[in-house]
Amino acid sequence: MTIDLVTKGIRAGMSPAAAAIQDQIDEHLRALADLFRIVDWRRQSGESLTDQQLHVCTLAAAGLSNREIAARMFLSEDTVKTHLRLSYSVLGIRRRSQLVWALAGKGGAV
Template sequence: MQVHPRGLLNSALEVFDRLGMTPWADRAGSELTATGAQDQGPRAGQGAAASLTPQELQIARLTAQGLSNRDIAAQLFLSHRTVGYHLYKAYPKLGIASRGELKERAVSLGL
């Protein structure tokens, strides 16, 4: 019997959402999108973070934890300039203008 990865990822995404396991739900959602499935849009409970791409979300979370662009870049195997670009794109989507504001409002933004 052959099992299709999309079915497993859909099931995992539903369970993770139901249990409020946001990081795992985000990962399952991004992996599901990587299989070619259409993005289902914002999920319940994500707040403003629902409008971010998976990469922007990951970088925004690390930024909210206080990491520098260089630290984030090293952790994600990216250029610090790429990290800056993703933050540049994420800030307007989140309705914020600075790292400090991101850190202060992380919980209310769904990060």
């Protein structure tokens, strides 16, 4: 029996509220798994993104605005812009729209 079949069976017995909470938990677990893949790529590749740059890039790739990233990380918007600009250089990209591709191409999916 696969994990998907077990998960479907468990969800079938859940209330709608419990299923919604489980969906949120699953989403957060997928995001964490993606972040761990990116961190693992970083460790293996020797790229020089700092932890904070990587975090900013991950949030930007997930669709957050600079203002939202700044609020979430307790940074100024200018600091977020600087992290992104420096990260683009390290990743060899020019635009925010290329972040998902750049991070996914380095061994992690965002």
